Amino acid sequence: MMRIIYLCQHFPPETGAPQIRVYEVSKELIKRGHQVEVLTAFPHHPKGVIPEEYRGMFYLFEEWDGIPVHRTWIYPSPKGSFWKRLASYFSFTFSSFYSLWRAKPTDVIICNSPPLFLGITGYIGAKLKRAKFVFNVADIWPESAVELGILKNKTFIRMATWLEHFLYKKSWKIATATEGIREYMIKHGKPAKDVFLLPNGVNTDVFRPLPKSEALVKEIGLEGKIVFTYAGTMGYAQGLDAVLEAAALLKNEHPNVHFLFVGDGQEREKLMKMKEALQLDNVTFYGSVPVAKMPEIFSISDYSIVSLRNIDLFKGARPSKIFPALATGTPVLYCGEGESAQILLTHHCGRIAPPENPEGIAAEIRNLLSISIEEYKTMSENGRKLAVEEYSWIRIVDDLLQHLSE
Numbered sequence: 014m015m016r017i018i019y020l021c022q023h024f025p026p027e028t029g030a031p032q033i034r035v036y037e038v039s040k041e042l043i044k045r046g047h048q049v050e051v052l053t054a055f056p057h058h059p060k061g062v063i064p065e066e067y068r069g070m071f072y073l074f075e076e077w078d079g080i081p082v083h084r085t086w087i088y089p090s091p092k093g094s095f096w097k098r099l100a101s102y103f104s105f106t107f108s109s110f111y112s113l114w115r116a117k118p119t120d121v122i123i124c125n126s127p128p129l130f131l132g133i134t135g136y137i138g139a140k141l142k143r144a145k146f147v148f149n150v151a152d153i154w155p156e157s158a159v160e161l162g163i164l165k166n167k168t169f170i171r172m173a174t175w176l177e178h179f180l181y182k183k184s185w186k187i188a189t190a191t192e193g194i195r196e197y198m199i200k201h202g203k204p205a206k207d208v209f210l211l212p213n214g215v216n217t218d219v220f221r222p223l224p225k226s227e228a229l230v231k232e233i234g235l236e237g238k239i240v241f242t243y244a245g246t247m248g249y250a251q252g253l254d255a256v257l258e259a260a261a262l263l264k265n266e267h268p269n270v271h272f273l274f275v276g277d278g279q280e281r282e283k284l285m286k287m288k289e290a291l292q293l294d295n296v297t298f299y300g301s302v303p304v305a306k307m308p309e310i311f312s313i314s315d316y317s318i319v320s321l322r323n324i325d326l327f328k329g330a331r332p333s334k335i336f337p338a339l340a341t342g343t344p345v346l347y348c349g350e351g352e353s354a355q356i357l358l359t360h361h362c363g364r365i366a367p368p369e370n371p372e373g374i375a376a377e378i379r380n381l382l383s384i385s386i387e388e389y390k391t392m393s394e395n396g397r398k399l400a401v402e403e404y405s406w407i408r409i410v411d412d413l414l415q416h417l418s419e
Contacts, residue, residue, distance in 0.1 A: 015417060016048040018116055018144070020135050021125035022087070022105050024053040025077060026064075028304060029246065030213050030333035031125055031151060037216060039080045041410040050119070051080055052112040054087035054105045059246070059278065061089045061101075072111055083112035095163060102128040113138045121417055123147045123188070129154045129173060132180040139185075147417070148184035149211055150194055153177075153326070160326045186416060193329020193352050209416045213333035217405040219305070220340035222397060223312040230313050233297055238271040239382065241346065242314035244307065245334040247278035252322035256348065257284060258371035261291045263378060270378065272296045272318075275310055311341035316381060320348035323368040328352065336404045339363075339396035344389070346381065348374055362396035 019039060023032045039049045055067040067073065073084045088104035090097040106128070113134065122144050124135025132148055139146035155173040158164035164173075178201065181187060187203055188211035189195040198208045230236060247253055253274075260272045272295060274284070281298070288296050302310060311317065317338030321327040328351025335353060338345050345363035347354055348370075357363035364381060367373035402408070 014047055015042075015121065015414070016117065016119045017042060017050075017417075018113075018119045018122045018138075018142070019049065019051045019125075020053075020109065020113075020122055020131060020138065021051065022054050022102070022128055022131060023058055023125075024051055024056075024082065027056050027058045028301075029058065033304070033333070034211075034213060035125065036078075036080070037214065037406040038211075038410055038413065040078070041406050042414075043079060045410070045414075048117065048119075049080065050116050051077075051082045052109055052116060053082060053084055054109075055084050055089075057087055057089035057101075063087075063089050071108070072115070074115070083115055085109050085112050102130050106130045106134050109134045110138070113141065116142075118142065119144045121145045121147055123149050125149050125151065126180075127152050127154045129177055129180070132176070136180060136183055145185040145417075146183065147186050147188055148180055149188040149190075150198070151190040153194060153197055157326055160324055188413070188416075191329050191331045191352055197329070209412070211413060212331060212404065212409065213336060214404045214406045214409045215336035215340045215400055217340050217401050220308055220311075220337045220400070222342035222393075223308050226309045226312045229309055233273065233299065233313075235271055235273070235297075235313060237269060239267075239269055240271050240273055240314045241316045241318050241378065242273040242275060242310060242343075243318045243320065244275040244310060244338075245319075245332075247274065247276055247281045247284060249280060250322055250327075251278075251280070251320050252348070252369045253280060253284055253320055254287060255369045255371050255374060256318060256320055257287050257291065257293065257296065259374035259378065260293050260296050262371060262375040264293060264295050267379070267382065268295070270295060270382070273299060273310075273314065275299045275302060275307075277301045307337060308341055311338060311343045314338075314343050316346050317343045318346050318348065319353070321368055323350075323370075327368070331356070335363075336400055339404075340400035342393040342397045344392040344396060346374075346377060356399075360395050360399045362392050362399055 019035050021035050025032050025036050042049045055063050057063050071086045075082050085108035088101050090101035122139045187198050187208045195208050199205050263270050319332050331353050348366045349368045354365045366377035
């Protein structure tokens with residue numbers, strides 16, 4: 014039996030890729046007889062508001078679906094300034110030491126980044142607990158924040174870069190969400206044997222092909238439509254304005270094509286205003302749904318759109334929303350370049366459009382409208398096969414345990 018502490022700022026009931034990864038990996042490890050404790054903050058994402066039932070506390074221990082969870086206080090930051098977000102990160106970096114003190118002895122501490130600063134707790138905590146420190150990097154920070162134009166203060170960038178490299182050097186092993194991040198670590202001096210892949214995955218029992226939900230088709234008014242669904246966070250990084258512009262180009266030419274946006278995020282209001290301005294009657298914003306409803310959403314979707322801005326950094330990205338779509342047999346239209354495009358093309362389970370390019374996205378959608386039923390079926394089956402064989406949590410935890418026991 015291995016004893017593992019998972020240190021992460023985000024965990025359910027919040028939704029999102031890091032939350033799902035910690036939850037699913039923890040569940041699978043516990044199922045196999047390992048001791049797991051999750052050390053996290055009170056729920057606060059994405060709105061920066063702590064729910065009523067968690068307010069007014071500094072610490073809480075609870076069982077979340079069979080997973081022991083220690084929660085400590087965080088200063089929640091809504092869509093505020095960069096410095097407010099920083100205060101939020103640091104509040105949990107320090108409060109989480111209390112959870113570490115309350116947690117059982119452990120062999121390994123897996124610490125999620127971002128936020129990078131939580132690595133301070135992970136590193137010192139591993140020393141105090143006499144445990145191995147595994148740094149789980151899903152995003153290269155501060156580099157990504159600089160490239161996106163979020164971070165501009167030169168002194169702060171220098172300090173954050175120093176901390177980043179210090180934590181990479183001091184970790185026993187680094188787990189990365191993508192091959193691109195893995196190569197970055199090796200290039201920055203981490204021995205290849207100490208860097209392994211811990212990618213986003215999917216629960217292939219929950220996400221599976223379902224018959225089309227006629228009730229949902231009727232509710233949204235999608236009878237006779239070919240549906241392209243974007244499901245996930247609507248943030249700046251996704252570049253969804255280009256998808257709406259592509260919808261405008263197709264609206265008269267292909268009135269049977271419909272775009273469905275499921276989810277919430279900082280850009281949602283802006284996108285809805287854009288829909289009105291462009292008079293897009295071929296676009297529906299459906300709002301957020303619980304994860305359990307997502308297979309039903311995919312059942313009425315012909316294609317899943319996954320989109321990113323045209324930034325070099327994103328060539329190494331693997332958006333987590335690709336895998337639930339593939340697991341349900343929904344081919345992916347990926348508006349992006351690099352690692353994810355390669356996966357979809359190699360396994361023939363999706364098509365690629367250039368990022369932030371409305372004409373290019375519209376052109377690829379036209380191509381998809383002309384493919385045969387046989388080719389569509391092949392893409393659908395290939396996606397399901399890939400999800401089960403390489404991206405199910407069972408396979409991912411097999412790999413994780415192999416690397417942790419070395």
